[in-house]
Every structure is written in C-alpha cells, then in structure tokens.
Amino acid sequence: MALLNANRSSISFVRLAMASRFFISNSLYCTSAPFSRSASLFIQPRVNFRLKRVPSRDWSNAVPRRAFISSSISTEAFQESSASKKYGSDQIQVYEILDNAVDEAQAGFANKIEVVLLADGSVCVTDNGRGIPTDLHPVTKKSALETVLTVLHAGGKFGGESSGYNVSGGLHGVGLSVVNALSEALEVTVWRDGMEYHQRYSRGNPITALKCQNVSNNDSSGTRIRFWPDKEIFTSAIEFDHNTIAGRIRELAFLNPELRIIFRKEDSIPENSLTTEYFYAGGLVEYVKWLNSDKTPLHDVLSFRKVADGITIDIALQWCSDAYSDTMLGYANSIRTVDGGTHIEGVKASITRTLNSLAKKSKLFKEKDISLSGEHVREGLTCIVSVKVPNPEFEGQTKTRLGNPEVRKVVDQYIQEYLTEYLELHPDVLDSILSKSLNALKVTYYIKHASVAK
Structure with missing residues (x-):
C-alpha cells in the first residue's frame, strides 16, 4: 500500500526534483544468446531501424586513432577529455537506458545492443536480452513493465543473487522511471515468451494500455525503448553529441568483449547518416593497445582474469x-570511476610492493636502502582494472569512486600473485620495467639535488 500511495505523486516529484537537481544547465549537451535468435528485433519499420551497408573496414574491431581518450596522470585520464566536458543531463537519459541493456549482457542474456539517434530528436535503444517482465505486479496490481516505468527503484537491480542481476551498473540508479518522467513521449516494446508487447507513455504516465500480439519467431526476446526528451524541462535546444556517446559505447564494448554494440546517427539527409559497430573480442587487451597506439611498448600487454569471493577482476x-x-x-x-577507489588503490599498492620485491631479488639495486616509489614504478604504465561487484558501494550520486574495502584486498592479492609469477618467468620484461623505474628514480634524485644546489 505504501508503494501505491507513493506512486501517485512520484511522477510529478521526479520531474520537479530531477529538473532542479540534475538537469538545470545553461548549456545542455547530449553528448551495454545467440544473435540469430532475436535478429528480427533490430529491423522494425516503425522506427526505420534498417541499417545501411558500410565498408567492412568501418565495422568490427576497428581501432581508430585516439579521439577523446588521452593519457594523463592517474584515474583522471578521461576527466578532462572532450567527452567528459560535454557530459550533460540529457545524455544521462541515454546512458540510463544503455546501462540497463548492458546489465542484460553482463548477466549473460544479451550479446547485441543498438543505439540510434533519430532525426526527429528521439533516441532508441534495443537489446536482445530477456525482455522486461510484463506479468501482474503483486503490489501495484499493474503490469511489471508499467511498474518499472512509473515507480522509483522498482527494478530488480541491486541485491546480488537475490535480485535479477548478480552485478549491475546504472549511472545514477534512477533508471527507467526517471527517464520516462523526463520524456515528452516514450514508447516501449518488449519481446518475451513468443509475444510482442507495446505501450506508450507521456511525461511518466501511460497513455495507452499494454497491447500484445503473437510473433512469428518464438525465440525472439528483448526490449526496445524510444524516448523524446521533454522540451518543458530541457528548455535549451537539445542536440545529442555523437562523439561523446560513441566514446561511452566504445568503453562498454571494450569492457564486455562478447557484446556487439551498433551505434547509428540518422540525418534528414540519408547520405549524412552514420553507422558504426563496436566489438572487441580482445577486451581490455585491445583497450590498452588502443590507448597506447601512438606509444612504444616495452612488452606485450599483460592481462589476467580472476573470480574470488564473488568479485570478478579483469586487469590489463x-x-x-x-x-x-x-x-x-x-x-x-x-561504470567508469573517474575518482578511483579501492580497486585502483589495490592496483597501485600491489604493483609498487611487487616490483620492489622483485628488484631486490634480482639485485638490480646495489644500495640496500633504495626503494622505488609508486610514482617511479608507474611511469609509462597504462593500466585498466575492471571489477564486477555484487553489492557495489559508490561514493557520490554519479558513482565516481568505488568504496568497497574487500575489493582492494582481492585486487592487491591477485595482482601480486600474477605479476610475480609472470615476471619471474620473463626476466627480460622485468628488467625493462625496472630499468625504466630506476631511471625515473634517478631523474627525481637529480632534479631534487639540482634545486637544492641552486
């Protein structure tokens, strides 16, 4: 009953709260099963979703020159990039829907997502996951689909194994209900159990009943969300930034190597439409190679994956x-944690301790009291750490820092084990890394003493 009472005013509250808290800005920018089982979901005349053929060089495993991602110190590598600067509140709407689709992929139920920026200003996101449930909700007495779209925190995201997902993202945790409340119009289509369900909403309220019909392909499943941002809230002209959204999609494709994401920007002039497919079977290894495409590597990319205590760790x-x-x-x-967190702390501590330990064993240091600092051992390092945590503890509404203390311990332990074993078996790689670190130490020493001499 409390949920029912709260729902009566939740839509208007969400529209007011979100408009004041997240979405007031002087300059708005809009800047994740086999594919065959649900291929029909991605070609629907109603939204003109048919994809143009493009040269194969523009498709799978394309590794372009860095456009938005540049090297900088520590975890702020993206923070000052053009993608981050153009990050806007209307863009959050796109990410909320996209992250829901990626959660399906992370759970193993989807392997394809399509994101389309349509010429009429709407956005359409389609996945071939399980499809949002449509059964009657026991509390709201409405369909589960309508409940998810109109009631805050009604989705089964967090809570580990007791929820619908072992791990999940979601930029702000507000999900479909807030996107719906902030949309002038929203259309949802679900394919599930041999049926197609469709419903339309306006500013958070359903304007049609949930319609259903049989589909010819009983194996089809998935969800499509198409929304038009509300001009009453987004009073400035809305223009979704293609490059910024592409940057986020590329990240997700690197982080989820079994996921294929197609990104399309439609134009009123068909020749100006853009279609790009992101798929990186090499995952984080390809990500590091992409970041280092204009550098001279000392060795091949090192990588490992470990699952421990319910936490999945991927390192490259x-x-x-x-x-x-x-x-x-x-x-x-x-979710990119631009302010770091316990996973980054674990990486830094482990690399510093491990390299110092191996340096002493190798007798590279003649002086016993020499020790490499974290700054020295990380000079020239490109490192990506991705963790999947059942119950993440984020700091801040935008989840910029991970706070789980258990993550640091697990990351620290297994990086040490992996690096120690690998570098002892590959002494040439160890020597090249330690030589660079020692040179960094010498430079610091000379600079320090030169300034003292002055």
Whole structure:
C-alpha cells in the first residue's frame, strides 16, 4: 500500500526534483544468446531501424586513432577529455537506458545492443536480452513493465543473487522511471515468451494500455525503448553529441568483449547518416593497445582474469618507453570511476610492493636502502582494472569512486600473485620495467639535488 500511495505523486516529484537537481544547465549537451535468435528485433519499420551497408573496414574491431581518450596522470585520464566536458543531463537519459541493456549482457542474456539517434530528436535503444517482465505486479496490481516505468527503484537491480542481476551498473540508479518522467513521449516494446508487447507513455504516465500480439519467431526476446526528451524541462535546444556517446559505447564494448554494440546517427539527409559497430573480442587487451597506439611498448600487454569471493577482476597493463606519466582507468560494473577507489588503490599498492620485491631479488639495486616509489614504478604504465561487484558501494550520486574495502584486498592479492609469477618467468620484461623505474628514480634524485644546489 505504501508503494501505491507513493506512486501517485512520484511522477510529478521526479520531474520537479530531477529538473532542479540534475538537469538545470545553461548549456545542455547530449553528448551495454545467440544473435540469430532475436535478429528480427533490430529491423522494425516503425522506427526505420534498417541499417545501411558500410565498408567492412568501418565495422568490427576497428581501432581508430585516439579521439577523446588521452593519457594523463592517474584515474583522471578521461576527466578532462572532450567527452567528459560535454557530459550533460540529457545524455544521462541515454546512458540510463544503455546501462540497463548492458546489465542484460553482463548477466549473460544479451550479446547485441543498438543505439540510434533519430532525426526527429528521439533516441532508441534495443537489446536482445530477456525482455522486461510484463506479468501482474503483486503490489501495484499493474503490469511489471508499467511498474518499472512509473515507480522509483522498482527494478530488480541491486541485491546480488537475490535480485535479477548478480552485478549491475546504472549511472545514477534512477533508471527507467526517471527517464520516462523526463520524456515528452516514450514508447516501449518488449519481446518475451513468443509475444510482442507495446505501450506508450507521456511525461511518466501511460497513455495507452499494454497491447500484445503473437510473433512469428518464438525465440525472439528483448526490449526496445524510444524516448523524446521533454522540451518543458530541457528548455535549451537539445542536440545529442555523437562523439561523446560513441566514446561511452566504445568503453562498454571494450569492457564486455562478447557484446556487439551498433551505434547509428540518422540525418534528414540519408547520405549524412552514420553507422558504426563496436566489438572487441580482445577486451581490455585491445583497450590498452588502443590507448597506447601512438606509444612504444616495452612488452606485450599483460592481462589476467580472476573470480574470488564473488568479485570478478579483469586487469590489463603495459609499460611504454616513451611515456612519462601513468594512465590508470578503473571500472566497477562497467561504470567508469573517474575518482578511483579501492580497486585502483589495490592496483597501485600491489604493483609498487611487487616490483620492489622483485628488484631486490634480482639485485638490480646495489644500495640496500633504495626503494622505488609508486610514482617511479608507474611511469609509462597504462593500466585498466575492471571489477564486477555484487553489492557495489559508490561514493557520490554519479558513482565516481568505488568504496568497497574487500575489493582492494582481492585486487592487491591477485595482482601480486600474477605479476610475480609472470615476471619471474620473463626476466627480460622485468628488467625493462625496472630499468625504466630506476631511471625515473634517478631523474627525481637529480632534479631534487639540482634545486637544492641552486
């Protein structure tokens, strides 16, 4: 009953609260099963979703030159990029829907997502996951689909194994209900159990009943959300930034190597429409190679994956001879934690301790009291750490920092085990890394003493 009473005013409250808290800005920008079982979901005349053929060089595993991602110190590698600067509140709407689709992929129920920026200003996101449930909700006495779209925190995202997802992202955790409340119009189509369901909404309220019909392909499943941002809230002209959204999609494709994401921007002039497919079977290894495409690596990309205590850890790292700062990117449940957190702390501590220990064993240091600092061992390092955590503890509404203390311990332990084993078996790689670190130490020493001499 409390949920029912809260729902009566939730839509208007959400529209007011979100408009004042997240979406007031002087300048708005809009800047994740086999594919065959649901291929029909992605070609629907109603939204003109048919994809143009493009040259194969523009499709799978394309590794372009860096456009928005540049190296910088620590986890702020993206923070000053053009993608981050153009991050806007209307863009959050796109990410909320996209992250829902990626959650299906992370759970193993989807392997394809399509994102379309349509010429009429709407956005359409389609996945081939399980499809949002449509059964009667026991509390609201409405369909589960309508409940998810109109009641805050009604989705089964968090809570580990007791929820619908072991791990999930979601930029703000507000989900479909807030996107719906902030949309002038929203259309949802669900394919599930051999049926197609369709319903339309306006500013958070259903304007049609839930309609259903049989589909010819009983194996089809998935969800499509198409929405038009509300001009009463987004009073400035809305223009979704293609490059910024493409940057986020590329991240998600790197982080989820079994996921294929097609991104399309329609134009009133068909020749100006853009279609790009993102698929990186190499995952984080390809991500590091992409980031280091204009550098000189000291060795092949090192990578490992470990599942421990319910936490999944993916690490890829590489030192480069012509880089003099580090690039460390952290992700938790596919959400980029630009302010770092316990996973980044675990990486830094483990790398520093492990390399110092191996340096002493190798007798590279003649002086017993010499010790490499974290700054020295990370010079020239590009490292990406992605963790999947059942119950993430984020700091801040936008989830910029991971706070789970258990993550640091697990990351620290297994990086040490992996690096120790690998570098002892590959002494040439160890020597090249330690030589660069020692040179960094010497430079610091000379600069310090030169300033003292003055």
